[in-house]
Amino acid sequence: xxxxxxxxxxxxxxxxxxxxxxxxxxxxxxxxxxxxxxxxxxxxxxxxxxxxxxxxxxxxxxxxxxxxxxxxxxxxxxxxxxxxxxxxxxxxxxxxxxxxxxxxxxxxxxxxxxxxxxxxxxxxxxxxxxxxxxxxxxxxxxxxxxxxxxxxxxxxxxxxxxxxxxxxxxxxxxxxxxxxxxxxxxxxxxxxxxxxxxxxxxxxxxxxxxxxxxxxxxxxxxxxxxxxxxxxxxxxxxxxxxxxxxxxxxxxxxxxxxxxxxxxxxxxxxxxxxxxxxxxxxxxxxxxxxxxxxxxxxxxxxxxxxxxxxxxxxxxxxxx
Amino acid sequence: xxxxxxxxxxxxxxxxxxxxxxxxxxxxxxxxxxxxxxxxxxxxxxxxxxxxxxxxxxxxxxxxxxxxxxxxxxxxxxxxxxxxxxxxxxxxxxxxxxxxxxxxxxxxxxxxxxxxxxxxxxxxxxxxxxxxxxxxxxxxxxxxxxxxxxxxxxxxxxxxxxxxxxxxxxxxxxxxxxxxxxxxxxxxxxxxxxxxxxxxxxxxxxxxxxxxxxxxxxxxxxxxxxxxxxxxxxxxxxxxxxxxxxxxxxxxxxxxxxxxxxxxxxxxxxxxxxxxxxxxxxxxxxxxxxxxxxxxxxxxxxxxxxxxxxxxxxxxxxxxxxxxxxxxxxxxxxxxxxxxxxxxxxxxxxxxxxxxxxxxxxxxxxxxxxxxxxxxxxxxxxxxxxxxxxxxxxxxxx
Numbered sequence: 269x270x271x272x273x274x275x276x277x278x279x280x281x282x283x284x285x286x287x288x289x290x291x292x293x294x295x296x297x298x299x300x301x302x303x304x305x306x307x308x309x310x311x312x313x314x315x316x317x318x319x320x321x322x323x324x325x326x327x328x329x330x331x332x333x334x335x336x337x338x339x340x341x342x343x344x345x346x347x348x349x350x351x352x353x354x355x356x357x358x359x360x361x362x363x364x365x366x367x368x369x370x371x372x373x374x375x376x377x378x379x380x381x382x383x384x385x386x387x388x389x390x391x392x393x394x395x396x397x398x399x400x401x402x403x404x405x406x407x408x409x410x411x412x413x414x415x416x417x418x419x420x421x422x423x424x425x426x427x428x429x430x431x432x433x434x435x436x437x438x439x440x441x442x443x444x445x446x447x448x449x450x451x452x453x454x455x456x457x458x459x460x461x462x463x464x465x466x467x468x469x470x471x472x473x474x475x476x477x478x479x480x481x482x483x484x485x486x487x488x489x490x491x492x493x494x495x496x497x498x499x500x501x502x503x504x505x506x507x508x509x510x511x512x513x514x515x516x517x518x519x520x521x522x523x524x525x526x527x528x529x530x531x532x533x534x535x536x537x538x539x540x541x542x543x544x545x546x547x548x549x550x551x552x553x554x555x556x557x558x559x560x561x562x563x564x565x566x567x568x569x570x571x572x573x574x575x576x577x578x579x580x581x582x583x584x585x586x587x588x
Numbered sequence: 589x590x591x592x593x594x595x596x597x598x599x600x601x602x603x604x605x606x607x608x609x610x611x612x613x614x615x616x617x618x619x620x621x622x623x624x625x626x627x628x629x630x631x632x633x634x635x636x637x638x639x640x641x642x643x644x645x646x647x648x649x650x651x652x653x654x655x656x657x658x659x660x661x662x663x664x665x666x667x668x669x670x671x672x673x674x675x676x677x678x679x680x681x682x683x684x685x686x687x688x689x690x691x692x693x694x695x696x697x698x699x700x701x702x703x704x705x706x707x708x709x710x711x712x713x714x715x716x717x718x719x720x721x722x723x724x725x726x727x728x729x730x731x732x733x734x735x736x737x738x739x740x741x742x743x744x745x746x747x748x749x750x751x752x753x754x755x756x757x758x759x760x761x762x763x764x765x766x767x768x769x770x771x772x773x774x775x776x777x778x779x780x781x782x783x784x785x786x787x788x789x790x791x792x793x794x795x796x797x798x799x800x801x802x803x804x805x806x807x808x809x810x811x812x813x814x815x816x817x818x819x820x821x822x823x824x825x826x827x828x829x830x831x832x833x834x835x836x837x838x839x840x841x842x843x844x845x846x847x848x849x850x851x852x853x854x855x856x857x858x859x860x861x862x863x864x865x866x867x868x869x870x871x872x873x874x875x876x877x878x879x880x881x882x883x884x885x886x887x888x889x890x891x892x893x894x895x896x897x898x899x900x901x902x903x904x905x906x907x908x909x910x911x912x913x914x915x916x917x918x919x920x921x922x923x924x925x926x927x928x929x930x931x932x933x934x935x936x937x938x939x940x941x942x943x944x945x946x947x948x949x950x951x952x953x954x955x956x957x958x959x960x961x962x963x964x965x966x967x968x969x970x971x972x973x974x975x976x977x978x979x980x981x982x983x984x985x986x
Contacts, residue, residue, distance in 0.1 A: 280912070291912060297982050320985045321945035323906065327984040346985035348908035 282392035283350065284384040286357075291349035296359035298342045300329040310339050315409035318401050322473065324351045328359065328405045332413060336366045343405075350391050350398040357381050358402035371410040371421065374432055375399040396430035397463030397472065403429075427477045430462030435477060442486045450479045504547075504579040513540050516549055519578045524571055533557030535571070538588055546582030549575065553587060563587060603918040604964045608805075609754050609782060609897060609955035610922055614848070615807040621851045622809065625844035633841050634832060643843050650850025654814055657853035658780075658799065659790040665817040667837045668846050672781045673705035675800035675815035676748075678826040678837070679777045680709045683746045685824050687775075688718055693745035695719045697774075699731045701755070701937060706748055706779055719743075725940045729756050729888045733764035740768070746775045751783035751799075755937055755953055757897025758888040759787060766795035775821070781805050785856030786863055786894035797821045803845065807957070808852030812845035859958050868895035870965050871956050875900075877969035881976055883986075887941055887951070896956040901938060901947045904986025905979045910952050913975035919968055922953040946985070 283291075305312035310331035318325035324347035331340040341359040345352050358378045362370045378399045382390035391398070411418040425435040441447060441456045450467055454460040460479045465471040468480045504515060517537055528534055533556040540549050551571070557563050564587060572585040605613065625646070631639030633647055654666050669675045680696070687693050698710050700722040710720045721739045723731045736747055747769050752759045762778050769776035777798040783789050785806035791799060799816040803809055817823055817836075829838025875898045878884055883903035902910060907923035914921050938948045954968070980986040 280915075291909075292916065294982060316984070319946070320904075320950075321948060323949040325984050344982060344984035346904060346983045347906050349912045351906070352909065352982060 277392075279392055279395060280349075282389075282395075283353075284382055284388070284390040286382045286384060287350060287353040287390050290353035290356040290382070294343075294352055294356040296342050296356050297344065297352075298329075299344065300331060300340060300342050305331045305340075308339050309333055311413075313409050313413045315405050315412055317405035317408050318346075320346055323347065324398060324401050326351070326355050326401050326405045328355075328362075328409050330362065330367075330409055330413070332367060336368070338362045338365055338367065338370055347398060347401075348395075350395045351401065353382060354378050354399040354402045355405075358399075358406065362406065367410055367413050370406055373403070373406055375403040375430070376432055378402045393430075393462045394464070395462075397465070400429045403432075425477070427475075427479070427482065428457075428459035428462065428466045431458040433457050433459035435482065438479070438482055439486050442483060443490060446490075447483070448487070450483055453479055453483060504581040509540060509542070512547065513537065515579060516540060516575065519575055520571075523574045523578060527570075528555075528557055528567075531556050531560075533560065543584075546584065549583060549585045550588050551585060603920070604968055605920045606954040606956060606960065606964075606968060607920040607922050608957040608960075609757070609953065611804045611810065612807045612957055613959055614804075614809055615852060615855055617855065618808055618848045618852045622844040622848040625847055629843070631843075633843060634830070646847050647841070647843060650847045653850040653854040657784070657789075657857050658801075658816060659792050660816055661792075661819065663819045664791070665815075665819075665834075665836060667815045667817060667833050668841065668849075669813045669815050669837060670811060670839075670842075671813040672703075672779065672800045672802035672805075673813075674826065675802075675813050676703070676705045676777075676779055677709050678815055678823065679798045679800065680706065680713060680746070680748065681826060682823040683775060683777075684713050684716070684718060686822055687745045688713075689716075691745075693743050695721070695741055695744040696746045696748065697721045697723065697736060697739045697744055698748040699723045699725065699750065699760075701725055701731075701753055701940075702748065702750055703754060703779060703781070706750070710748070723749075725758075725937065727940070727942045728892060729753065729758040729937060729941050730760055730892065731765075733761050733768050736765050737768045737772070740772045740774055744772070744774050746777060748777040748779070751778045751780040751789065752786065752894045753937075754782050755951075756888045756899045757782070757786075757893040757955070759783070759892055759894060762796070763794045769797075770795045782894065782897075784853070785859070786896055788860060791816055791818070798823070803849035803852055806852050806856040807959075808849040809845050812842055812849050814849070862958055863895050867956050867958055867960065870960055870962060871896055871898055873962070874898060874954060874956070874965045874968060877965075878972055881973060885943065885947070887937060887943075897953065898955075899937070899951055899953045901943065901950045902952065902976055903947065903950060904983040905976055906949050907951050909979050910972075910975055913978065914952075914968075914971060917971040917975075919971055922955070923951055 300312060302312050308331045310333040313330040313332060315328045326343060326345045329342045330338050333339050341362040343355040343359045345355040361373050361377065361381060379390050379396065407418060407421050411421055426432055427435050427438055438453060438457055438459055442453060445456055447453050447456060450460060460467040463472050465473040466475050466479055468478050504512065507515060520535060520537060525534060534554040535557065536552045536554060538550040538552050540547060553563050568585060568587060572583060575583045575585065625643065629643050631643055633640055633643050660666055696710055696718055698706060698720065714720050723735050723739060725731055731749060749760055749762065749765050751762050766776050775797045778796050779800050780789050781800060781802045784801045797818050802813040825836055825838065827838045832838055832841050875886055878900055879886060885901045887899040911921055911923050938951055
């Protein structure tokens with residue numbers, strides 16, 4: 269935030285000249301017929317993506333020669349200026365490439381090709397969305413050409429389509445940087461920084477994954493892992509009462525009961541509570557310990573000492 | 589009656605402004621009336637000395653014009669605010685503080701098509717615990733009084749329904765809604781921003797408790813608005829501070845803007861007849877010209893709309909793309925298309941009136957004013973046709 273955000277700006281001010289030019293006079297606008305494809309010595313592929321109801325729709329025409337090279341590409345598009353300009357650039361990028369090469373073209377490539385200078389984005393963030401359908405329609409054309417299922421062409425799960433940020437990348441970023449808010453996730457990964465559909469339900473488009481859910485679930489996993497890791501740590505102070513009981517039992521087993529058993533005695537852990545000073549542990553003696561004069565003095569002090577040392581915590585032991 | 593000096597002094601036909609529901613040109617007479625209050629009579633009207641007192645006559649004239657413009661009684665309040673957004677915030681938050689925060693009432697009824705300064709304020713109050721009913725519009729694009737009556741409960745504190753819709757120009761039945769509220773003992777607020785200067789607004793005729801308006805929507809300056817509060821209605825201030833506006837809205841009185849808005853109101857009311865006759869004729873001429881294109885549709889029956897607005901859907905052409913082409917030709921219009929807004933949300937109006945979802949991104953709004961000429965309208969029709977032809981040739985959906 270700051271001055272630029274406060275002044276704001278109209279969307280169109282942020283379009284590159286190339287976007288403007290291609291909106292005004294798209295070079296690859298149009299259709300290709302079967303006859304035209306045949307005369308070019310190739311096979312016609314026609315792919316559709318999107319719908320008017322969603323705000324953009326595009327149809328892509330390819331002529332693919334027997335070697336798998338795209339000899340010609342045209343498009344028709346229902347959408348705003350950036351949608352039309354992206355479709356036009358997308359069609360241009362296809363020409364001369366093999367279908368396999370074309371299948372690797374993403375919306376990011378299309379956006380980069382529309383830049384006037386390498387470091388200035390061609391469109392404002394919320395308009396990146398319009399270039400996504402360029403990617404989607406190519407994938408559709410590839411699947412039609414190869415006769416394979418569309419889903420088989422996706423190698424990773426994309427959460428933010430505008431920025432092509434995958435589920436794995438987002439989860440890693442949350443874990444590695446201990447991210448706590450969606451804004452942080454956007455800052456680190458760019459996911460959610462464009463059309464914002466993937467931030468939370470209720471946006472422009474319905475999504476399978478939302479950043480709010482990914483963040484919540486990943487943080488829940490992290491908390492669980494921390495807890496599991498904590499169960500083997502020696503930090504007595506941060507343990508829950510149940511785990512404190514178990515830790516005390518363990519010390520009693522390993523360092524106290526053997527000593528008492530030598531004299532025919534035993535000790536039972538009765539209760540335990542957190543106090544402002546530390547922890548109070550209630551025990552009851554069994555066997556020879558019961559009634560032994562030392563049970564309230566030397567033995568008690570010794571048990572307390574062992575527990576304090578082993579658990580590194582202010583502990584008071586109270587016989588009951 | 590109609591002041592025509594500006595138009596004849598403005599031969600520039602390279603730009604045509606048909607986005608008057610967004611903002612309007614300041615009437616040159618208004619600017620002229622404001623002029624002395626910047627470098628000459630720049631006193632603070634709350635000062636004791638002559639610099640302060642000398643602006644009082646102009647301030648009184650302006651207030652008289654504002655009161656007269658909506659037919660408010662002298663015992664009512666017409667509070668000057670910074671904008672209609674402030675007026676609307678004052679009402680919703682004021683009623684929350686006064687009646688709802690700790691009281692027996694916790695419910696607000698409004699519509700799903702209010703301006704964001706009502707909609708988002710209501711949502712903010714929701715976050716504080718208020719219950720809000722957002723009534724949808726019917727197939728006419730309106731919210732009927734019966735729907736409001738059905739939504740009112742014993743716990744309803746406030747009904748807020750706009751006088752006319754900014755996007756479609758559709759006029760809401762505020763008189764009937766006001767009567768429903770009066771009978772139910774519920775406060776009624778109306779955002780009349782899109783009504784002033786387009787249709788008669790009379791607070792004696794329509795039983796409103798609160799009414800908001802904005803200077804720049806009727807050829808006044810930006811940054812000044814008004815809030816009518818009927819006598820006896822309590823409303824704590826939104827802005828606390830000094831004693832200005834009888835402690836009801838603190839902040840130094842913006843004399844120049846009040847003077848400008850006062851004259852703008854006077855001119856707007858004087859031109860209501862022109863608006864109803866001539867602006868309506870031009871709007872209808874524009875509308876007929878555009879509807880002559882195949883597969884176009886206008887939202888809302890003409891008799892239900894303010895005279896200056898047409899909201900048109902062009903099948904197969906996305907709204908922002910159409911605006912782009914119009915803008916290239918120097919024509920300013922507006923769109924409810926999702927693509928053109930930050931939120932990318934589709935306009936609810938098109939689906940509300942029962943049009944297919946494929947049309948929800950095709951809306952374009954053209955809004956005229958008394959400064960619009962017939963030559964401009966005819967030029968827009970020509971450019972619009974060319975743009976539609978070009979974009980339909982590109983469109984995969986036509």
